[in-house]
Amino acid sequence: MKKEENKIIIYSFLFIVALILRIVGPNQAFFIWTKTISHVSHSIILIFFVLVISQIIAIFVRDYTLRRIANYMLFIATGLAIFFIFQDRLIAASVSLGIVAAAFTFIFQTPVLSLVGWIYLSMGRVYNTGDRIRLGNIKGDVIDVSPLRTKLLEIGGEYVQADLPSGRIATFPNSMLLTDEILNYSKFFPYIFADVPFHLTYETDFNFVFKLVRDIISKNIKNDRKDMENSFNRLTRRFGLKDEFEPIKFNITPSWTWVEFRVTFPLDPREQSNVLTKVTKDILEEFQKHPGKVKFPRGRAR
Numbered sequence: 001m002k003k004e005e006n007k008i009i010i011y012s013f014l015f016i017v018a019l020i021l022r023i024v025g026p027n028q029a030f031f032i033w034t035k036t037i038s039h040v041s042h043s044i045i046l047i048f049f050v051l052v053i054s055q056i057i058a059i060f061v062r063d064y065t066l067r068r069i070a071n072y073m074l075f076i077a078t079g080l081a082i083f084f085i086f087q088d089r090l091i092a093a094s095v096s097l098g099i100v101a102a103a104f105t106f107i108f109q110t111p112v113l114s115l116v117g118w119i120y121l122s123m124g125r126v127y128n129t130g131d132r133i134r135l136g137n138i139k140g141d142v143i144d145v146s147p148l149r150t151k152l153l154e155i156g157g158e159y160v161q162a163d164l165p166s167g168r169i170a171t172f173p174n175s176m177l178l179t180d181e182i183l184n185y186s187k188f189f190p191y192i193f194a195d196v197p198f199h200l201t202y203e204t205d206f207n208f209v210f211k212l213v214r215d216i217i218s219k220n221i222k223n224d225r226k227d228m229e230n231s232f233n234r235l236t237r238r239f240g241l242k243d244e245f246e247p248i249k250f251n252i253t254p255s256w257t258w259v260e261f262r263v264t265f266p267l268d269p270r271e272q273s274n275v276l277t278k279v280t281k282d283i284l285e286e287f288q289k290h291p292g293k294v295k296f297p298r299g300r301a302r
Contacts, residue, residue, distance in 0.1 A: 050078045114148045117174030131186040132269050138170050149173050162273040185269040189235045195264040205293040216282045217248050217265045228266050258297040
């Protein structure tokens with residue numbers, strides 16, 4: 001309470017001094033009183049007056065929420081009052097500034113949008129250096145981010161079908177962040193779910209296939225399984241999801257003469273090509289060892 005009272009005394013004193021200067025100022029021969037100085041003096045008087053009212057509110061309004069609302073309304077009213085004080089000056093200045101801003105925006109449209117995209121990237125933390133992302137048709141690992149552009153080590157692309165580095169550096173303006181969808185393969189959950197499909201006949205022992213494939217996948221992801229589960233649980237807690245972590249899932253889709261068997265499991269996106277190749281190879285080798293239980297379509301049946 002004592003602190004607020006001291007502030008009221010100080011602001012009241014400054015308010016009175018500013019008011020006296022406003023009254024006697026135009027009558028002093030040694031001082032040229034212009035319209036701009038008059039506007040500034042009115043604004044200073046208003047600000048000191050508002051500060052006094054604000055401290056009075058702090059003393060008599062004890063509820064925090066009501067005090068904040070009252071102060072917000074007071075400061076909004078002050079801003080509007082100062083705007084109307086300088087209205088004649090602001091209109092002329094705004095027209096000139098509007099013309100300059102329009103020309104500036106037209107000439108530097110792409111750099112300005114790229115800078116806005118960089119601000120959006122920095123505030124939203126959409127991706128960081130080292131993340132694997134896809135932006136539009138471009139996919140790769142982020143190797144450099146500047147205010148105007150982002151560089152990726154391209155993955156896949158025109159000459160490489162697998163998720164492997166193409167050797168090319170892809171550069172795009174940050175303005176694309178404002179228009180294109182962004183997929184981040186590394187943020188929050190640093191794994192992706194990939195699947196391996198097979199065409200099998202209806203005579204296949206699918207219970208045997210389920211167990212066989214589950215054992216092979218479990219062996220391949222054994223070293224990362226705990227980290228996968230922890231990362232997935234952090235993701236669900238962060239976004240309030242109810243899903244439970246199931247590392248290996250099966251799907252069977254019947255067709256006319258065969259069944260499409262598909263297994264889905266998590267893996268490191270940087271190792272996707274190597275892991276899928278190894279898992280597919282291991283599964284095929286085990287399938288071929290059990291021709292009585294695992295049967296592939298042949299000839300026209302396919």
